[in-house]
Amino acid sequence: MLKEYESLIFELSKEGKKAYTLPPLDVEEKPLEDMLPKEMLREKEVDLPEVSEVDVIRHYTLLSQKNYGVDIGFYPLGSCTMKYNPKINEDMASLPGFTELHPYQPEETVQGALKLMYELEKALCEITGMDRFSLHPAAGAHGELTGLMIIKAYHEHRNDKKRKKIIVPDSAHGTNPASAAVAGFDVIEIKSNKEGAIDLEALKAVLNDEVAGLMLTNPSTLGLFEENIVEIARLVHEAGGLLYYDGANLNAIMGISRPGDMGFDVVHLNLHKTFSTPHGGGGPGSGPVGVKKELADFLPVPTVEEKDGRYFLDYDRPLSIGKVRSFYGNFNVMIKAYSYILTMGAEGLKRASELAVLNANYLKEKLKGYYKVAVDKTCMHEFVLAGLAEKSGDVRTLDVAKRLIDYGFHPPTIYFPLIVEEALMIEPTETETKETLDAFAETLIKIAKEAKENPELLKEAPHNTPVRRLDEVLAARNPVIRWTK
Amino acid sequence: MFPYLPISSEDEKEMLKTIGKNSIEELFEVIPKEVRLNRPLNLGKPMSELEVRKRLGSYADENKNLSQLVSFLGAGVYDHYIPSVVKHIISRSEFYTAYTPYQPEISQGTLQAIFEYQTMITNLTGMEVTNASMYDGASACAEAAMMACDATKRKSIIVSKTVNPETRKVLKTYMHFKEVEVVEIEDADGVTDIEKLKEVIGPNTAAVIVQYPNFFGIIENLQEIEKITHEQKAMLITYVHPIPLGILKSPGEIGADIAVGDGQSLGNxxxxxxxYLGFLATTQKLLRRMPGRIVGQTKDVDGKRGFVLTLQAREQHIRREKATSNxxxxHSLNALTAAVYLATIGKKGIKEVAYQCLQKAHYAYTVLTESGKYKPAFNKPFFMEFALKTDKDVAEINKKLLEEGILGGYDLQRDYEKYKNVMLLAFTEKRTKEExxxxxxxxxVM
Structure with a gap:
């Protein structure tokens, strides 16, 4: 990090400075009051900054240097699959033939774009074992919502109107129950077993003819493969429910096992996780939803279809749930994901999953003994630690995470899943070198020692960041969410 | 070996030894045999960068893009000029390769930029508070409707048919699943029919949604709609196009309870x-009912100003099924884009861009209606878009225009049966007198 920089863009503002140019108006100018009713005019100018172009560039460049991204270092944020974002993907998504397309252009002028979406859908079907995909949803949670709407529409269409409940395990991502609520379902939470897996007895106890479906993450949020998946699918289907797959953790199983073959009826994927598209500091992502053919009629409109080599948007789908967003999805993100799939091919995707799993197991093995492993079994692409092996005063997982920052690593996901106390959820991904994994493990081991010998080092961490620990209580108690003079 | 898979076979051997396994396959033995895929995925061979570039480059070339065409197409998505600085800033990988700012000490770049974005959006809309962004204008509008239902404990939404059809479709999907009624009001001469609004509004109405400028480009009399809405203690949701707000009265000044819209025009x-991005701004009173992330200012242990994600008790990771939204x-990077765009054009630029769009549209209106061959579809004040009635099929006209390298207007018949042979034309600052x-x-001559 360079020198301290603390200004807001508004604080650089000075009357008369500007950072833009426009050509002079080349049409005959009409008086404003001839065009617009006076009472609809703004009285005061919009309070935006007045800065020079150099101000803009320096300001945001300096801000960017206060950020940590995958291009800077190791980012083992569990459940988020922070793999490297290949640069060819960015270049492909920046081609004017893709960026400069209006969504309402005639179909004959966007055949290349439609073809790309069509082929991406086919590839996602093959990877997951599903029959159709919608590329519309903007993010994982949006995919969940869309998938749940499809489940609801399916039951309603069969006149099975009692099914208003969605089962969600207590180990699930928070978006699962929240999405179910937005889709108009009641949520039944079931307790997981000691290994964070579905407790078959608990599941049986809640299955009945009011259940619309079960949402499941597999591998689970503890990073373990749901070994009873076949039995779970059978139970849910026998009760007339559908099985929903939260694709946040697909990175473990590409080319190895497919949700469609496990019995899942609806799947969402996160292209910004498994398929290497960047997360953008909180989006845009893309959360395509895949379904088995029995549910295909309910997908959002339009779908992309092909006939005699010509691609088109199909709005004529009477059973569709309708639209869940404008247009056809985050097209720019789709290009990146498809570029990745083409680069990796079948062989590369499988290898990526194999190495993601190898890396996770390797790190787990190295850390065992210094940290409690939540469930000490062969894990998939990630694993969960339950804090330090030896408790040391009031040193908590948060302190371990903050101390990692001092050593140049992004901390893992912490305090999730909720069923593990002091959880540290570590997902190394396949794009890291063994040297990085070793250095990370050594650092965590060193931190475990520091926790015993010099706990203050952890409690006061991080030490060298642009700001140190921030008062979140103050932020929430007295919310200041915009700058004022 | 793949360029993004840096574990060598020697590494692999050592690592397996550490774990106590003989092969990678052993790691997958936990997966039941009957759900393992026993064949390669049918996806083709890995491709080199050069091959990917050729393949996707050829797809891009199959499209006709707006650097090759002159566009008069808008209808919610506008071909505005994007200053060069925007691309350069958002291409910085410190921004685009970061995750959601869960660790504020190493995310101040994103957090401060979003705080500035929030400030700009509240200033632009004249509202008191806003969140860190939504997926798009349409889903933001649906979320605003849900907010209004929760806040008023009512289950009916009135939406004017002069609101963008895509937005109305999304609204209807969300409301159907929430079991909220959606009542659409016809337009009269291109604006919300006030008499019909008075007929349908009532004590069950949670909100009235209107667009500003509306889908036809017209500036409606929102003051009257505001009065009617608030008399019934319903909420006024304005779906706004951000660029005209450089000149037009803000939703806040009009008395809107929630202002939503699409940030596509803001450099995206x-x-x-x-x-693109959805923005959602509202009043202080509704702060804790807002969906999504919010960035707030605070202090660090040394008393230094810093920024964090705040008011998280509303959100899914804490409240789960009781969250304000899922x-x-x-769309954080798009919010950053909007912030950089707004910082670049600034106080004067937002006005000038809006002014140029307005002037060009009015010039076009004068010349296009001069001969009488094309008639204005509506007789109302408009901003940068207007509808023309012809005696020809819009698709036919557009086909001929395309042959001349012009992307014609939006065919209103797509969404409005009664507006046959009516096309909606849009004019941004990029269009010239010559064009x-x-x-x-x-x-x-058509």
């Missing part, structure tokens, strides 16, 4: 429909 480009990832004159001469 076209991208065949996404990603949204998690939003407009050429459009006129082409239209005249």
């Amino acid at each position: 480009g076209l991208h065949y429909g996404g990603p 949204i998690c990832s939003n 407009i004159d050429r459009l006129k001469s082409l239209l005249e």
